[in-house]
Amino acid sequence: MYSEKVLDHFKNPRNVGELEDADAEGTVGNPVCGDMMTMYIKVKDDRIEDVKFKTFGCGAAIATSSMTTELAKGKTLDEALEISRKDVADALDGLPLVKMHCSNLAADALHEAINSYKEKNAEK
Amino acid sequence: MSIRVYMDHGAGRPVDPRVLEAMKPYFTEHVGNPASFHSEGFKALEALKEARSSVAELINADPSEIVFTSGATESNNLALLGGALRNRKKGSKVVRSAVEHISVINICKELSRMGFEVAECPVDEAGVLDLKELEKHVDDDTVLVTVMAANGEIGTLQPIREAAELAHSRGTLFHTDATAAAGQVPLDVKELGVDLMTLSSNDVYGPKGVGALYVKKGVRVKPHMIGGGQENGIRSGTENVPGIVGMGEAARLAKAEMEAESTRLAALRDRLIEGVLAANPESYLNGHPTERLPNNANIRFSYIEGEALILSLDDLGIQLSTGSACAAKTLEPSHTLLACGLKHEEAHGSLVFTLGKNNNRNQVEYVIQELPGVVERLRAMSPLTPEELR
Numbered sequence: 190m191y192s193e194k195v196l197d198h199f200k201n202p203r204n205v206g207e208l209e210d211a212d213a214e215g216t217v218g219n220p221v222c223g224d225m226m227t228m229y230i231k232v233k234d235d236r237i238e239d240v241k242f243k244t245f246g247c248g249a250a251i252a253t254s255s256m257t258t259e260l261a262k263g264k265t266l267d268e269a270l271e272i273s274r275k276d277v278a279d280a281l282d283g284l285p286l287v288k289m290h291c292s293n294l295a296a297d298a299l300h301e302a303i304n305s306y307k308e309k310n311a312e313k
Numbered sequence: 314m315s316i317r318v319y320m321d322h323g324a325g326r327p328v329d330p331r332v333l334e335a336m337k338p339y340f341t342e343h344v345g346n347p348a349s350f351h352s353e354g355f356k357a358l359e360a361l362k363e364a365r366s367s368v369a370e371l372i373n374a375d376p377s378e379i380v381f382t383s384g385a386t387e388s389n390n391l392a393l394l395g396g397a398l399r400n401r402k403k404g405s406k407v408v409r410s411a412v413e414h415i416s417v418i419n420i421c422k423e424l425s426r427m428g429f430e431v432a433e434c435p436v437d438e439a440g441v442l443d444l445k446e447l448e449k450h451v452d453d454d455t456v457l458v459t460v461m462a463a464n465g466e467i468g469t470l471q472p473i474r475e476a477a478e479l480a481h482s483r484g485t486l487f488h489t490d491a492t493a494a495a496g497q498v499p500l501d502v503k504e505l506g507v508d509l510m511t512l513s514s515n516d517v518y519g520p521k522g523v524g525a526l527y528v529k530k531g532v533r534v535k536p537h538m539i540g541g542g543q544e545n546g547i548r549s550g551t552e553n554v555p556g557i558v559g560m561g562e563a564a565r566l567a568k569a570e571m572e573a574e575s576t577r578l579a580a581l582r583d584r585l586i587e588g589v590l591a592a593n594p595e596s597y598l599n600g601h602p603t604e605r606l607p608n609n610a611n612i613r614f615s616y617i618e619g620e621a622l623i624l625s626l627d628d629l630g631i632q633l634s635t636g637s638a639c640a641a642k643t644l645e646p647s648h649t650l651l652a653c654g655l656k657h658e659e660a661h662g663s664l665v666f667t668l669g670k671n672n673n674r675n676q677v678e679y680v681i682q683e684l685p686g687v688v689e690r691l692r693a694m695s696p697l698t699p700e701e702l703r
Contacts, residue, residue: 199624205694220658220697223618223646227696243696247620251694 191248192282198252203259208241213309215301217294224250228257228298232306237261237269242295249284249292253277257295266303272296316630318676322608323465323493323667324634328559329518335562336520339555347552348541357554364561368525371517371564372491372510373501380526380544381557385492385513386416388526391548392488392509393420395534396457397429400486404454406430410442410471411652412464414490418648421459434460438654439601440469447479455485462500462510465493466634466649466665467600468609477506486532492516492524496567497575497606508532514556518670519563523556578668579607581677585666586610588681593688599650599663613655613663615699617691622664625687631680634665658697 191199208214208229218225224246231239240261242254256277261269274293278284284293339360345353347361365376382388397407409421411433421431432450435443442460451458458480463470473489480487488509491500496517502510509532514523528534528547540549589612590596599611614622619635626633646660666680 196624199621200628202694216696220661221656223657223661225696243694245616245695245697246618248624250618251621 191252191285194256194281195249195252195284198255198281199248202242202251202255204239204241204255204262205243206241207243208239211241213302213306215298215303215305217298217301218246218250220245223247224292224294226250226254226295226298228254228295228302230261230299230302230306232266236263236265237303238263240299242298244295247288247292249288250294252281253284253293254295254298256280257299261299266307270300270303272299316679318631318672318679320666320668320672320676320680321632321634322669323665325521326515326518326669327671328515328520329563329566329670331566332519332559332562336555336559339558343554347554348543357552360554360558360561361552364557364564367561367565367568368512371495371500371568372512372527373503374527375530377545378502378527378530380528380547381552381560382524382526382548383522383553384524385414385490385511385516386524388511388513388524389414389416389490390420391526391534391537392511392528393417393424393457393459395537395547396486396488396509396532397424398427399533399535400456403484404456406432406452406455408432408434408447408450408455408458410434410436410460412436412440412467412469412649413459413461414465414492415648417459417461417490429456430454436469436652439604440464440467440599440649440653441601441604442471442476444472444475444479447476451480451483451485453483455480455483457486457488459488459490462489462491462494463498463606464600464649465606465609465667466647467611467653468493468605469601470494470498470604470606473505473507477508481506493606496564496571497578497608499571502527502529509534514560514563517560517563517567519560520556523553523560525560574670575607578672581668581672581674582607582610582666584674585668585677585680586612588677589684592681592685596688599653599655608668610666610668611663612666613650613659614688614692615659615662616695616697617688618661619663621691622662622687625691626683629683629687631683634667635663 211229216227226244244254345357347358369376477487490511492513510527512525515521595615650660
């Protein structure tokens with residue numbers, strides 16, 4: 190079963206929704222697997238000024254999304270790229286083994302968003 | 314929160330208080346072994362006999378045709394492994410429906426590892442067995458056909474009599490897993506013409522850990538529990554007397570009360586289905602609109618995932634199951650819903666309501682009232698759009 194922290198983030202997710210003026214976004218997973226998430230980031234001076242998510246999936250998928258936004262907010266892009274799936278799971282006091290893979294994609298979605306931002310800005 | 318609306322009777326049921334009372338003396342007072350030659354032994358033997366008669370009566374069998382087991386999974390093992398192995402000379406093929414319980418599916422996998430060919434017979438979009446397909450699959454090499462009487466997840470009732478007749482026309486044994494059907498719809502082994510039938514105690518409000526297998530007179534299965542030769546040598550081991558007494562009493566009550574209770578539950582079920590579908594846009598009924606268990610409703614909600622739904626509902630005191638097995642040991646969506654032709658992403662967002670004795674109209678209304686808020690909250694969080702589900 191889930192830890193208290195997972196349940197808290199599932200019931201009261203932080204930073205849920207879309208960012209209207211997002212600088213970049215990243216989506217991973219797909220509805221076929223039962224988990225899909227999108228991360229939106231707003232960047233200022235190379236830092237993640239704001240981050241939001243939308244997630245389709247189980248309790249763990251929603252909780253890891255929420256935790257990832259908390260870990261990422263205020264970090265530099267390079268620091269945020271260091272956030273691993275394990276960091277997210279640890280910050281939630283762990284996840285059931287079966288949920289470690291498919292439902293723990295939020296860090297990947299964040300990396301996608303950051304890489305997409307970097308690509309866009311490299312073109313400029 | 315004081316509200317508790319338990320609608321997960323397919324997963325676990327309370328023991329009827331009358332059943333518990335009937336069991337009590339067999340834990341501390343009447344402790345004899347049915348095989349013993351003294352008055353306490355005779356008392357236990359008598360209790361077994363009475364329980365066997367009650368279980369037999371529920372399905373119109375002869376008491377000598379009832380074998381007590383540790384539950385539906387063991388009964389399925391005894392029927393399928395035991396039935397196929399004992400009759401191996403006849404052939405090496407087993408046919409099952411696509412929507413069987415996971416225990417039947419995994420036993421069939423074991424049979425295929427043992428060299429049997431296992432064929433899966435498809436169902437239509439309501440989950441009803443395709444008899445024409447069954448006819449194609451059952452051949453002279455087929456030893457055993459297994460089709461559940463009713464599906465516990467989507468509630469769909471199967472044409473058991475027709476399927477059994479078809480199996481018999483090829484000289485093949487027919488087994489039905491009646492775990493979900495027993496106590497809810499009438500079951501008559503003679504009328505249905507089945508050779509083997511699985512029953513579970515808890516599913517008729519008896520204790521967990523007890524079940525039975527109906528083995529028609531003359532039908533042979535290979536025992537898998539070797540020991541002192543109890544249960545006619547088919548299932549050795551000192552009988553679980555209190556548990557069996559409980560199952561007997563539960564079967565007796567089920568027989569007496571089924572008609573009234575099923576009528577009551579079907580009305581609650583229909584109100585639940587109608588209310589939930591009306592209150593939630595893009596929600597759909599899974600399974601058959603009418604040919605379904607009186608206590609079962611299975612509804613899917615687009616754009617959201619089942620586990621997130623049940624976790625949220627649990628906070629409101631509502632306990633349900635998900636059609637998606639995400640909360641279970643695998644992350645695969647329900648094989649039953651996939652067999653009905655649903656896409657993976659559709660199958661993930663289903664809720665299973667299984668009603669029982671303690672549910673009432675107020676509880677149904679509470680669920681209808683609370684569900685939309687939960688569905689909307691999760692949908693607002695979901696990145697899925699109608700295009701992605703197309």
